[in-house]
Amino acid sequence: MASPRPYLSKSRLISASQCSKKVHLEKHHKELGVITSQMESAFAGGHQVGDIAQQLYGTDQSVEIEFDFKTMLAETRRLIGNGADYPIFEATFRHENVLVRADVMIPDGDGWHVIEVKASASVKDYHVLDCAIQDWVLRHSGINVLSISLAHINNQFEYAGDGNYDGLLLENDLTETVRSMEYDVLELVATAREAVSGPLPIVDVGTHCNKPYDCQFVSHCWPTDAEYPVTGLGGGKAKLAQWVVAGYQDIRDVSRTELSTEQQQRIHRVTESGEPEVLPGAREILEALPYPRYYLDFETIAPAIPVWAGTRPYQMQAIQWSCHIEEEGGQIGHEEFLDLSGAAPVRALAEKMIECLGDSGPVLMYTSYEKTVINGLIDLLPDLAESLTKIVNRLWDLHPLVKAHYYHPAMLGSWSIKAVLPCIAPHMDYSQLAGIKEGTAASDGFLEAINPSTDAGRKAELEEQLLRYCRFDTEAMVEIVKAL
Secondary structure, X not given: OOOOOOOEEHHHHHHHHHOHHHHHHHHHOHHHOOOOHHHXXXXXHHHHHHHHHHHHHOOOOOEEOOOOOOOHHXXXXXXXXXXXXXXXXXXXXXXXXEEEEEEEEEEEOOEEEXXXXXXOOOOOHHHHHHHHHHHHHHHHOOOOEEEEEEEEEOOOOOOOOOOOOOOOEEEEEOHHHHHOOHHHHHHHHHHHHHHHHOOOOOOOOXXXXXXXXXXXXXXXXXXXXXXXXXXXXXXXXXXXXHHHHOOOOEHHHOOHHHOOOHHHXXXXXXXXHOOOEEOOOHHHHHHOOOOOEEEEEEEEEOOOOOOOOOOOOOOOEEEEEEEEEEOOOOOEEEEEEEOOOOXXXXXXXXXXXXHHHOOOOOXXXXXXXHHHHHHHHHHHOHHHHHHHHHHHHHEEEHHHHHHHHEEOXXXXXXXXXXXXXXXXXXXXXXXHOOOOOOHHHHHHHHHHHHOOOOOHHHHHHHHHHHHHHHHHHHHHHHHHHHHO
């Protein structure tokens, strides 16, 4: 017989607030979840911010409770029972079999100031719920919680480059708000208990599948077994969910009369035909482009914790570029930039790019991201503004041309370069790349490579993967132009 009070962590309760089916699957069928590189990056970023919080709130006497189910509750009780008068990190409590770990507990007279730390740049509704769960468990465990706050990233903080992150976190006192939410917490606990103890809850897909987090079970709950899943029609998540709930699996299951946009009509029409659609005009437009042609792609980072002096949290910073250069006779050259020394690369990156791109010829990009990056360089390097602005004026976006003239059923409603490339150039496929094969992994790979603790062998491996991935993006543009 199932326990009336199954074990629940705070993260499980937050999952239950998003979807009772999600928390059931987390408990009983974890293997059905798909953890994306974006999710892994978010987890890692949260841990890094937590480490900084310990630096900011810690003292010489501070203690961190090690994550160990056998000891962490008892160790917390021991410290508090012995009259700890210093900050405690990851103090662990359980009430009615709900387990929480407090990021920061600071002694305050005869009680405690509790701080939850998030990598977000603002307070979200689910952060408030998080703190309410924490407060409920701690108070009912006999802890005198005088106040509870949420600390989040201050995105206006400018790092001096000296290892001092004082000012990186902003605290928001949520005590009064969370004390009014005890009934909400009790209801959520009951919902979660029922979800994990009983049969799989029946929950239709919907916008909640991606709010407040992308659910790791999306590929399980949304149809993916069809040849052309209905999600490939794109548009609003709510309408797509309606079609899924109605039993539509494949794009071709949907009646054209239900399609509200020209793009959906086009996707549906081409999918039904089973053949790619190549509309006239692309060749003439591309042939009119003068030579030399430069195919440019950047990789960037935007870490929560600034790495270099003068930068802010989540500020986008270019760290790498690749450029293929096509001459009129068909010759293709290649230049690239990547500096893994750990020094701020922005100036060297910009100067080498200016030299590579010369004074004339279109600079092809795929979507306007490269324009955003170069404009960011202009802000950072005003002395190079004239040269960089000239490059901005030469940028030529390939994406609108591809979208206007080409669609293949296998693109599943996406004109991203990763969707277009294997259709237009089957010998090239991002999924075949080793290691790094998308932007988030490239950002994380760069940060790992410049970390002094990364050994030389791993650093060399990351360098090879980073160079290959960025080069693949510009090769992809060359292939797309060639095909069209």
